[in-house]
Amino acid sequence: MGPSLADTTWIYGGDEATITETLQNGRPGGMPAFGGQATPDEIADVVAYVMSLSK
Numbered sequence: 001m002g003p004s005l006a007d008t009t010w011i012y013g014g015d016e017a018t019i020t021e022t023l024q025n026g027r028p029g030g031m032p033a034f035g036g037q038a039t040p041d042e043i044a045d046v047v048a049y050v051m052s053l054s055k
């Protein structure tokens with residue numbers, strides 16, 4: 001149900017800081033927050049992975 005993460009079109013932004021914010025705190029359109037379930041290191045790993053998808 002989420003948007004494609006493998007293109008270069010972003011709703012909120014594809015930079016490191018914005019993706020980190022999205023994963024930690026979620027987004028109002030239905031994206032859940034993962035900040036309570038993942039460590040900052042784990043979030044950083046997923047952010048790097050998401051950024052690699054749009055290349």
Ligand code: HEM
Pocket residue numbers: 001002003005009010011012013014019022023027028029030031032046050
């Ligand atoms: C590891 C799991 C996930 C990752 C890495 C991830 C990543 C992201 C990112 C980066 C965005 C923002 C995209 C943009 O700015 O264009 C996003 C948005 C969104 N995600 Fe996720 N997501 C995950 C899991 C989920 C799950 C489990 C759901 C729903 C059950 C979900 C639903 C959504 C929705 C609906 C949006 C759009 C939110 C809005 O328009 O406000 N995501 N996701």
